[in-house]
Amino acid sequence: MTTTKLDLNQCNQLISKFEQVIKTPIKTPSSVYYTGVDLGTACIVLAVLDENYEPVAGSYRYANVVKDGMVVDYIGAIKIVRELKAELEEILETELVYAAAAIPPGTNELDSGAIRNVVEGAGFELTALLDEPTAANQVLNIENGAVVDIGGGTTGISILNQGEVVKVVDEATGGTHFSLVVAGSYKMxxxxxxxxxxxxxxxxxLIVVLKPVVEKIASIILRQINGYKVEGIYLVGGTACLGGIENIIEKNTHIPTFKPINPMFATPLGIAKSC
Ligand code: ATP
Structure with missing residues (x-):
């Protein structure tokens, strides 16, 4: 069955619940907690699920310790994950033991090792290390479509066929380029x-100023999905938060384009679900 907008409702409910528990955590005891650790270029997110895989708490912090999937400040990354973990443990009055993490498409063994070491160095037992599109699809549930993860430095395009990732590419255009255009246009x-x-x-x-960059991303998507059965494009990642980006991509690709209510939280929740 193909994911439709209706199916995104489930994903949106999960994300909306997660946004709520970030503000007001649920302290009902659980026999086990699953933590998803998403080490992003712009933001580090921790998502905590209970024994029923329902969100109970979460926290995030903007940081510059990871760049395009590579940990550039190893000590800084451990410190932030440890602090976020301690903050959530205090709120939930329990120790968070198990965590899963994800690696961007194309990450080499050395970088995935660094991500593993950050999670373990922060005091977690790592139970799973999966790739980001597979993680995002744990909440998107796409059968035949493309997950387009527009991050900071890059845009990851992953094509799913019958729910399996069949192609992944990472292209060097992302939120950083958006910021450069904003800086140039507004003299900032x-x-x-x-x-x-x-x-x-x-x-x-901003969407008016940024339209040419979004159109470039749309052309990259079209080039990469050529020859594949893509019934829908699903946007995730921080840059997908930009209001109106989905309309430009849909108009230029002629493929129905969707995004969850908060595209930054699909991957961390998917990671936690895989824990
Ligand atoms: P990469 O794939 O390049 O490693 P990432 O997946 O780690 O990046 P994300 O944390 O998903 O990156 O996204 C980072 C980008 O999202 C940054 O360029 C940031 O400026 C942008 N961003 C974050 N929040 C918003 C927002 N509300 N509106 C627009 N852009 C945003």
Whole structure:
């Protein structure tokens, strides 16, 4: 069965519950907790699920310790994951033992080893290390389609056929390019542009300025999915938060394009579900 917009409702319910528990954690005791650790370029997210795989708590922090799937500040990454873990343990009044993590498509053995070491170095027992599109698909449940993960440095395009990942590519265009365009257009520093871009109240004006970059991403998607059966495009990753990005991609690819209510949380929740 192909994922439809209706099926995204389930994913959206999970994400919406996760957003709620980030603000107000659920302290009902559980026999076991599963933690998903998502080490992103812009943000580190921890998602905690209970014995029924329902979200009970979560936390995230913007950080610059990972770049395009490579841990560039190993000590800094361990410190942040350890702090987020301790913060959640205090709230839930329990020790978080098990965690899963994910690696971006094309990550080599050395980098995936570094991600493993960060999670274990922060005090978790790592139960699974999976690739990001497979993780995202744990909550998207796509049969025949493409997961397009628009991150910071890159855009990962993963094609799923009958629920299995059949092709993965990582292309060097992502949120950083968006920020460079914003910086140039508004005469801001890169850091100022990054913050300006994340402000959702600015998205309506920004989407006009950023349209050419989004169109470039759409052309990359079209090139990569050529020859595959792609019934829908599903956007995840921080840059997919940009309001209106899905309309431009749909218009340029002529393929129905969807995104969860918060595209940043699909992968961490999928990781936690795989724990
Ligand atoms: P990469 O795949 O390059 O390693 P990543 O998967 O680690 O990146 P994410 O954390 O998914 O990256 O996304 C980071 C990007 O998302 C950054 O460019 C950041 O500016 C952008 N971003 C985060 N929040 C928003 C938002 N609300 N609106 C627009 N862009 C956002």
């Amino acid at each position: 520093s890169f850091d100022e542009a990054e913050l300006y871009k994340r402000d959702t109240s600015k998205h309506k004006e």
